[in-house]
Amino acid sequence: xxxxxxxxxxxxxxxxxxxxxxxxxxxxxxxxxxxxxxxxxxxxxxxxxxxxxxxxxxxxxxxxxxxxxxxxxxxxxxxxxxxxxxxxxxxxxxxxxxxxxxxxxxxxxxxxxxxxxxxxxxxxxxxxxxxxxxxxxxxxxxxxxxxxxxxxxxxxxxxxxxxxxxxxxxxxxxxxxxxxxxxxxxxxxxxxxxxxxxxxxxxxxxxxxxxxxxxxxxxxxxxxxxxxxxxxxxxxxxxxxxxxxxxxxxxxxxxxxxxxxxxxxxxxxxxxxxxxxxxxxxxxxxxxxxxxxxxxxxxxxxxxxxxxxxxxxxxxxxxxxxxxxxxxxxxxxxxxxxxxxxxxxxxxxxxxxxxxxxxxxxxxxxxxxxxxxxxxxxxxxxxxxxxxxxxxxxxxxxxxxxxxxxxxxxxxxxxxxxxxxxxxxxxxxxxxxxxxxxxxxxxxxxxxx
Amino acid sequence: xxxxxxxxxxxxxxxxxxxxxxxxxxxxxxxxxxxxxxxxxxxxxxxxxxxxxxxxxxxxxxxxxxxxxxxxxxxxxxxxxxxxxxxxxxxxxxxxxxxxxxxxxxxxxxxxxxxxxxxxxxxxxxxxxxxxxxxxxxxxxxxxxxxxxxxxxxxxxxxxxxxxxxxxxxxxxxxxxxxxxxxxxxxxxxxxxxxxxxxxxxxxxxxxxxxxxxxxxxxxxxxxxxxxxxxxxxxxxxxxxxxxxxxxxxxx
Numbered sequence: 001x002x003x004x005x006x007x008x009x010x011x012x013x014x015x016x017x018x019x020x021x022x023x024x025x026x027x028x029x030x031x032x033x034x035x036x037x038x039x040x041x042x043x044x045x046x047x048x049x050x051x052x053x054x055x056x057x058x059x060x061x062x063x064x065x066x067x068x069x070x071x072x073x074x075x076x077x078x079x080x081x082x083x084x085x086x087x088x089x090x091x092x093x094x095x096x097x098x099x100x101x102x103x104x105x106x107x108x109x110x111x112x113x114x115x116x117x118x119x120x121x122x123x124x125x126x127x128x129x130x131x132x133x134x135x136x137x138x139x140x141x142x143x144x145x146x147x148x149x150x151x152x153x154x155x156x157x158x159x160x161x162x163x164x165x166x167x168x169x170x171x172x173x174x175x176x177x178x179x180x181x182x183x184x185x186x187x188x189x190x191x192x193x194x195x196x197x198x199x200x201x202x203x204x205x206x207x208x209x210x211x212x213x214x215x216x217x218x219x220x221x222x223x224x225x226x227x228x229x230x231x232x233x234x235x236x237x238x239x240x241x242x243x244x245x246x247x248x249x250x251x252x253x254x255x256x257x258x259x260x261x262x263x264x265x266x267x268x269x270x271x272x273x274x275x276x277x278x279x280x281x282x283x284x285x286x287x288x289x290x291x292x293x294x295x296x297x298x299x300x301x302x303x304x305x306x307x308x309x310x311x312x313x314x315x316x317x318x319x320x321x322x323x324x325x326x327x328x329x330x331x332x333x334x335x336x337x338x339x340x341x342x343x344x345x346x347x348x349x350x351x352x353x354x355x356x357x358x359x360x361x362x363x364x365x366x367x368x369x370x371x372x373x374x375x376x377x378x379x380x381x382x383x384x385x386x387x388x389x390x391x392x393x394x395x396x397x398x399x400x401x402x403x404x405x406x407x408x409x410x411x412x413x414x415x416x417x418x419x420x421x422x423x424x425x426x427x428x429x430x431x432x433x434x435x436x437x438x439x440x441x442x443x444x445x446x447x448x449x
Numbered sequence: 450x451x452x453x454x455x456x457x458x459x460x461x462x463x464x465x466x467x468x469x470x471x472x473x474x475x476x477x478x479x480x481x482x483x484x485x486x487x488x489x490x491x492x493x494x495x496x497x498x499x500x501x502x503x504x505x506x507x508x509x510x511x512x513x514x515x516x517x518x519x520x521x522x523x524x525x526x527x528x529x530x531x532x533x534x535x536x537x538x539x540x541x542x543x544x545x546x547x548x549x550x551x552x553x554x555x556x557x558x559x560x561x562x563x564x565x566x567x568x569x570x571x572x573x574x575x576x577x578x579x580x581x582x583x584x585x586x587x588x589x590x591x592x593x594x595x596x597x598x599x600x601x602x603x604x605x606x607x608x609x610x611x612x613x614x615x616x617x618x619x620x621x622x623x624x625x626x627x628x629x630x631x632x633x634x635x636x637x638x639x640x641x642x643x644x645x646x647x648x649x650x651x652x653x654x655x656x657x658x659x660x661x662x663x664x665x666x667x668x669x670x671x672x673x674x675x676x677x678x679x680x681x682x683x684x685x686x687x688x689x690x691x692x693x694x695x696x697x698x699x700x701x
Binding site for chain 2: 143165167168170171172192193194196198206207208209210211213214216217219255
């Protein structure tokens with residue numbers, strides 16, 4: 001082995017290149033571990049939940065106090081970054097899941113964990129059926145699992161159920177799972193630009209085999225999904241955001257693309273530092289009920305963009321940009337309730353490299369959305385100041401972890417989340433040379449040692 | 450394209466490609482994110498590129514005919530070539546993951562088109578990963594026949610998820626097949642044959658063809674005789690296991 005030192009420099013160069021490659025992939029792995037802060041709001045705004053890293057924080061707006069989660073499995077409820085949280089539409093259940101491969105179902109009355117489901121892989125998306133009887137979760141290998149929850153009042157001992165496979169996107173990371181408003185369909189989006197609409201069967205534990213349609217049109221990974229309710233269409237209209245900087249509207253029955261909104265281009269006009277046309281990913285979308293408005297969070301945008309959905313013409317258009325002034329706030333997650341009339345936003349991240357402050361988040365809210373009732377006075381959406389937010393200082397203290405945090409940290413957080421998303425979801429394009437080089441280090445042979 | 454006067458890869462007298470210049474490993478990893486273009490949606494599939502005589506213009510609106518047969522993992526194209534003359538009015542396509550093998554099939558089709566004017570215009574091949582991109586190529590209920598001949602057995606249990614027939618992938622195949630469409634599978638590996646049979650049996654959108662129907666179907670005989678793989682098995686005196694099912698409307 002020592003004789004190889006005398007060999008040409010070429011050999012040394014290739015070693016450095018390999019080392020650099022290994023370092024690069026380790027770096028990428030660490031970057032991918034950064035988890036964005038998430039927010040979710042109870043359907044009738046009884047409570048608001050924020051997840052940062054492994055920390056799940058809930059504030060009860062009815063009793064105006066912080067919630068203590070009761071989890072009989074002992075210790076912190078989650079052991080690793082939470083990647084998805086959601087309230088069920090009937091308001092009784094809440095689900096959280098993530099990198100610790102645990103899916104936890106909580107009762108929103110007493111905030112007890114009523115069921116913990118073990119997943120084989122890290123979980124990337126969750127959804128609760130509208131009737132509250134099933135919880136679905138998707139893993140990073142593209143399998144969507146389902147577990148059934150018989151109706152219960154939260155006083156029984158927690159169940160540890162085993163999930164059954166529901167459907168799969170072959171070897172693709174599933175980024176979002178949503179049920180249609182009428183509960184007939186479950187929609188799953190993946191990083192291979194695809195959206196699949198599947199009929200949700202009466203016996204989901206046997207699998208969902210009937211595909212209704214594929215919504216194809218995104219030219220990059222699909223990052224988020226939301227439904228707009230429509231009076232004459234029980235399945236509603238689907239809107240999706242993607243890594244291609246567009247928000248698209250679909251008819252899920254036929255899979256037809258109804259309209260595309262080039263949102264990224266508009267951001268470039270606003271934000272001076274959004275110079276890279278790539279990676280202006282749509283981070284999150286959220287429909288604001290009763291007013292056909294869709295709130296869109298986009299990388300680099302300090303605020304949100306509001307799109308109007310015109311149902312008769314089935315088109316989307318940018319109505320307004322709500323900028324957040326006075327602080328660097330790029331939302332990482334959005335949430336709204338059916339009745340509260342507010343749009344909630346959070347920014348933050350966990351496990352930032354080089355930062356010893358972990359689990360930071362900043363919560364804000366926007367009010368003043370024009371209800372679609374004719375004759376109602378025109379309202380302007382306005383970003384609420386801290387004291388105007390329901391729950392006020394107590395809520396912010398609980399959900400943020402502290403009242404005031406250094407702004408620079410939030411920009412770093414938003415940046416880290418952006419990089420993490422890119423590394424995870426955008427397929428790396430290698431040059432032919434690099435691909436050949438990578439194949440050299442591939443080891444198909446049996447260990448001859 | 451075929452002016453290969455000095456090109457040893459094409460046999461000068463027949464105009465057909467020489468297999469030894471297109472050798473590739475039998476196995477290809479379907480999990481790897483390979484480098485090939487994928488159509489954004491079925492309406493983006495370029496029929497004029499695949500069937501130039503039938504679709505001279507690149508403009509797609511009002512494509513009067515659509516692809517109806519798909520050979521998944523078509524290998525060196527044996528089945529497609531036989532089907533092309535058996536069903537001259539039907540458009541068919543082969544999907545293959547391996548680059549060199551796809552090139553071979555392309556050259557083979559081109560050679561046959563030149564040697565037999567007017568024939569083989571209805572068959573083509575595309576390099577793609579059919580486990581990920583079938584919905585990109587075919588609309589709902591578009592296909593009337595799908596073929597899975599001698600698929601990779603992926604013997605190790607941990608690799609079973611790479612098998613081209615699986616309970617989850619059958620959802621997608623059921624989606625692109627019309628009601629009444631037929632899925633043909635054959636293998637020389639008994640365990641794989643049992644696996645495919647059990648997947649299809651347990652899937653509510655498929656039912657088996659009766660013995661009578663199998664005997665009446667001219668395509669069934671081709672499964673074991675038309676492909677290079679099938680011929681090799683016959684030469685070695687091996688046994689084949691056939692599983693043929695029909696796509697049905699599930700009873701709800």
